[in-house]
Each structure stands twice: as C-alpha cells, then as structure tokens.
Amino acid sequence: MPKRKSTITLITDFGLQDGYVGVMKGVMVNINPSVSIIDISNTISAQDIFQAACVLNHSYNYFPKGTIHVVVVDPGVGSDRKILCLKTEDYLFLAPDNGVLSFIIAKEESPSIREITNDKFFLSKLSNTFHGRDIFAPVAAQLSKGVNYKELGDRIDKINEISLPKPILSPTGKLTAEIIYVDSFGNLITNVNKEVIDMMKIGEERVSITMGRRRINGICSSYTDVGDNEALAIFGSSGYLEISVNRGSAGDILKLKKGDKLVLGN
Known part of the structure; x- marks a missing residue:
C-alpha cells in the first residue's frame, strides 16, 4: 500500500520524564516514515479521563481534515475494556472505552464507532501495561497509510460515557x-x-x-x-x-x- 502524508495527534498522561511518548512515535514512524505527529498534551494528570476529554474537545477541530487523534489516558489498560476507533465526518479518534470520547459523541453528528480487535495491526508482542505502544501507535500509523477503519473490527453502538455536568x-x-x-x-x-x-x-x-x-x-x-x-x-x-x-x-x-x-x- 503506498505511503501518504497524514497527521496523528497525541493526548496522554505519560509525562515528559520517561520515554513512553518517544517510543510510541518511534513505532508510528517505523510503520509510516512520512507521518506528521503532533503532541496536543502529554501532561494530562495521571488517569484523569475528564481532563483528557476536555483537552481533546477544545483542540481536535483545529487540525486538518483526516487527522487521527490518539488519546491514551487509560487506567483500565490490560483489563477487558475495549479500545475504540470513532469516525466522524472529518476525523478519526483512537481511545480506550472509558468515557474520554464523551464530548465528541455529544457534539458530532452520526459518528461511527468500531471496537479495535484485528490484531494483524498490533505489534507482535503485547504488554499488559503499554497498549499505547503495542496497539494505539501501530493502528494509528496503519490508518495514516490508508488502512480503512472498517478493517479494525466490528461496529458497536454503545460505549461508556462520562456524565457531563450541565448548568x-x-x-x-x-x-x-x-x-x-x-x-x-x-x-x-x-x-x-x-x-x-x-x-x-x-x-x-x-x-x-x-x-x-x-x-x-x-x-x-x-x-x-x-x-x-x-x-x-x-x-x-x-x-x-x-x-x-x-x-x-x-x-x-x-x-x-x-x-x-x-x-x-x-
């Protein structure tokens, strides 16, 4: 499949001290050397799903159409929680099924959601603690090369959502x-x-x-x-x-x- 220019963004709670974010970028560039990777924030407070949802909501639509937004704030990593790909008219989102996509679901019309289960797009060896490297990064890179999101897994209708406070x-x-x-x-x-x-x-x-x-x-x-x-x-x-x-x-x-x-x- 021919390579094409695309943009991937990152929102994580990995911080700046350790090498987690750099490793994710290394995985993505190995798969698609021409991809552009932009950090929105890697200093989300540890396991703060609501904060990540807010940061994503305030930033996602300032990026070019076709951007792949990756959110790895994932307290349930290694459990049976789902990993999601959400498609809107202009963007793709990869995130755990923990409510971090709630603002997007509320704002965007008719989003399509799939559970990511097709392990041919994962790294060959999976860690129970670093799905950002082993699943999110390679899947995002494959999407940036033109893989159809429908290949990632079956469509689902119900996901976990955060209760959004209203005035x-x-x-x-x-x-x-x-x-x-x-x-x-x-x-x-x-x-x-x-x-x-x-x-x-x-x-x-x-x-x-x-x-x-x-x-x-x-x-x-x-x-x-x-x-x-x-x-x-x-x-x-x-x-x-x-x-x-x-x-x-x-x-x-x-x-x-x-x-x-x-x-x-x-």
Missing part, C-alpha cells in the same frame, strides 16, 4: 454553573457558554457571578479590564466562561477547584 437555570432566572476544568494558568473553566448567557436575557455586562462569599460583576473582554491580582469573568478560547485572575492563578487565589459551584444572576 441549571431556575424559574427565578438564577443559573447554577460548575467548574469543569482548571488549566495550567489556574483559570477556572465552567460549563457555561455564550448561548447559556443569552438564555438568561440579562446581558454580559450585567451578569453577576457569586462564588461563596465572592462576587464578580459583569463579563470582561480582556484580562487587563481589571487590576493586577483581581478576579474577572471572561469567555476563554474554549468558548466557555472562565473565572480568572489578572496576572495570577484563580485556582490558588480564590481557593476554587473542579466541581465547585457558581451562581449567575442579575
């Missing part, structure tokens, strides 16, 4: 939101997008955000709308409302974390 709008117009992700800058990313704010019919400049005893009035357009070390609300690059601190970490200063609730109102 709750009360009859009085108050919105209860939740912090779903804290990025490396300490920005607190919520589950509220602009569509939800529009539903409140208040206007961004008039929305108040209450976090315990703290309150922020209005949504800013720039970090510099407030002074140094002051808190603000802003729509971040992900399209979701974030609680930030100008020149500081909102997580550290406000003592808030993933799962904490916020109340939005007038």
